[in-house]
Amino acid sequence: MNGESAARDGKGFLGTRAGQALATNWAAFFLVLMLITFSLTGRNFLSIVNFQNVVHLQTVPLLLAIAETFVIITGGIDLSVGFVMGLASVGAAKLMQLFLASGLTPGLSIALSMLIVLAGSLVPGLVNGIVITKFKVPPFIATMGMFGIANGLALRISQGYPMIGLPDVLPKIGNSYLLYVRPGDFVSFFAKPENFPDNRVRELLRLIPLSLPFILIVIAALAFTLRRGRFGRHTYALGGSMDASIRSGIAVDAHLVKVYVLSSALAGLAGLFNIFQTGIGNYTTFNAQYEFFAVAAVVVGGASLAGGKGRIWSSVVGVLVLAFLENGLAISGVKPFYRYIAVGVLLVVAVVIDKLFPDMR
Amino acid sequence: MDYLLETRNITKRFGGLTAVDRVSIGLRAGEALAVLGDNGAGKSTLIKIISGVHKPDEGEIFIGGKPARIDSPMDALAAGIETIYQDLALAENLDVGANIFLGRERMKRSLGILKVLDDQAMREEAQKVLDRLDIHIPSLKKTIRTLSGGQRQAVAISRSIYWDAKVLIMDEPTAALGVAEQKKVLNLVRTLKDQGIGIIIISHQMYDVFEVADRLAVMRRGVLVGERIVKETNPDEVVGLIVGSETVGKER
Ligand SMILES: Nc1ncnc2c1ncn2[C@@H]1O[C@H](COP(=O)(O)OP(=O)(O)OP(=O)(O)O)[C@@H](O)[C@H]1O
Numbered sequence A: 001m002n003g004e005s006a007a008r009d010g011k012g013f014l015g016t017r018a019g020q021a022l023a024t025n026w027a028a029f030f031l032v033l034m035l036i037t038f039s040l041t042g043r044n045f046l047s048i049v050n051f052q053n054v055v056h057l058q059t060v061p062l063l064l065a066i067a068e069t070f071v072i073i074t075g076g077i078d079l080s081v082g083f084v085m086g087l088a089s090v091g092a093a094k095l096m097q098l099f100l101a102s103g104l105t106p107g108l109s110i111a112l113s114m115l116i117v118l119a120g121s122l123v124p125g126l127v128n129g130i131v132i133t134k135f136k137v138p139p140f141i142a143t144m145g146m147f148g149i150a151n152g153l154a155l156r157i158s159q160g161y162p163m164i165g166l167p168d169v170l171p172k173i174g175n176s177y178l179l180y181v182r183p184g185d186f187v188s189f190f191a192k193p194e195n196f197p198d199n200r201v202r203e204l205l206r207l208i209p210l211s212l213p214f215i216l217i218v219i220a221a222l223a224f225t226l227r228r229g230r231f232g233r234h235t236y237a238l239g240g241s242m243d244a245s246i247r248s249g250i251a252v253d254a255h256l257v258k259v260y261v262l263s264s265a266l267a268g269l270a271g272l273f274n275i276f277q278t279g280i281g282n283y284t285t286f287n288a289q290y291e292f293f294a295v296a297a298v299v300v301g302g303a304s305l306a307g308g309k310g311r312i313w314s315s316v317v318g319v320l321v322l323a324f325l326e327n328g329l330a331i332s333g334v335k336p337f338y339r340y341i342a343v344g345v346l347l348v349v350a351v352v353i354d355k356l357f358p359d360m361r
Numbered sequence B: 001m002d003y004l005l006e007t008r009n010i011t012k013r014f015g016g017l018t019a020v021d022r023v024s025i026g027l028r029a030g031e032a033l034a035v036l037g038d039n040g041a042g043k044s045t046l047i048k049i050i051s052g053v054h055k056p057d058e059g060e061i062f063i064g065g066k067p068a069r070i071d072s073p074m075d076a077l078a079a080g081i082e083t084i085y086q087d088l089a090l091a092e093n094l095d096v097g098a099n100i101f102l103g104r105e106r107m108k109r110s111l112g113i114l115k116v117l118d119d120q121a122m123r124e125e126a127q128k129v130l131d132r133l134d135i136h137i138p139s140l141k142k143t144i145r146t147l148s149g150g151q152r153q154a155v156a157i158s159r160s161i162y163w164d165a166k167v168l169i170m171d172e173p174t175a176a177l178g179v180a181e182q183k184k185v186l187n188l189v190r191t192l193k194d195q196g197i198g199i200i201i202i203s204h205q206m207y208d209v210f211e212v213a214d215r216l217a218v219m220r221r222g223v224l225v226g227e228r229i230v231k232e233t234n235p236d237e238v239v240g241l242i243v244g245s246e247t248v249g250k251e252r
């Protein structure tokens, strides 16, 4: 049945125009509602420091959710993004260690490693795409295979330990802010003033983590591609009707491969960002949580796992909803098990709403 | 007169099933050829081969007398063969303009360098074709999912005639339509014929066939069992060919 008429037929308020707007953008409304509630219930929730922290820590989940958005719109799923990210992280760390040991400068070691890892991160997506299109393996299984491979390789490279001994500048860049302000006194860009003592850095107002402009550029560029570009149009078309796409002459196999390559490239980028954020190469078995979080965020944002539907900005809202839900409940003193339950309930609600309103794009 | 489109001994097997068995048909410019046959006779499979969706196991396709390689839907479209499929093959999540231009999007420059979709222009063009067909769709911004069966059909037809086809293939074009809309489609077929387009029309509606077709070809279990000139036959004979009763008409 048509969702619109389903809504009109007997759902009262949801049938009205305002109801429709609320239903299709419920995640955004929910986010605002949540921010207001937590501002009242949690001390320190409503603060620049807290908001900046949440956004900074969500850079990696945002990258992965963007990747997942493209894949999910085609009607697929990419379960490998978390471990591809982990592999990129330890792979880059390993390369940096090797380059440093061979006498290259830290700057050169970092630059070379980043280039190699970015190029290398195209490979998992290429393999996923080919396995899915040429061998007709369902995306769920194909990317689950890559999940295992990437996990294994990352474990092999790292031997299971955090990889240390990387250049100090990494976390300095990754965690720096655009502006350092001492109210009424001075402003400095990118780093605290040289002569300012380390132990008093908390007196400074640090504004705009560098990760923010970085992620905003990535979000804006890919949202533009998806909504305004031919690549995006074909991505929606594939999810809407594979047959229509084939018969319209779209090279669907090549397009799908590109989508999976884009996904793993973004996962690779996330792995590199992770190194800049933490200063170490991270191997953790918890990387599996990243893909589930990314999928959950995309679904909360209103995409449909059946394909054809989803938006980058909506997925961004989805990530923020999940992040602030966690953060706000924690700050408000809610026990972890309630938080898991809240996330679970939210996810199911998201899918129910999606079923009721299939016409949103 | 030479054929615009010709198939020679086209054969297509699905596992053990021969869906199309050595079928040779020809289509002239400005002519409507009806392809008839019971469910599962192989009609849709035959046209999917012509439009590049399936690859034939044997046989050749000639366009304008020359052998043509049609390995993909893009090849067929490039050769001027447009197809309206039985299942319409529309992307339900996209709007009318996006569907008509799917795979051949109209682009414009934005900020001088970036190439972006020109949805405005695509919708305007969509409106023009729909007007030509005298078909009214309230808002072209709505996705296909919100349209009625007849409106969807109209979009599918608009999509194929927009592109200046030489050959138009219609698989049961009136099946989902009300009486008034059926009339519009049949009128459209006549108009297109007058413009010199060759049309292959698959239909179970005997009325359609006798109304617009010039010739008809009947398939039974993958085999071409008869060809007739419409003016020289009658519905009874055609039904006999379709069901295979030996009492009516003569085999070719
Ligand atoms: N992709 C496919 N794979 C396997 N078998 C197929 C495929 N497509 C069609 N067939 C089979 O080939 C035969 C011919 O099917 P086709 O769709 O061409 O029939 P049709 O004449 O168009 O019938 P209808 O009038 O019901 O549309 C049928 O037995 C069908 O089951």
Ligand SMILES: [Mg+2]
Pocket (backbone or CB within 6 Å): B043, B044, B045, B086, B171
């Ligand atoms: Mg058919």
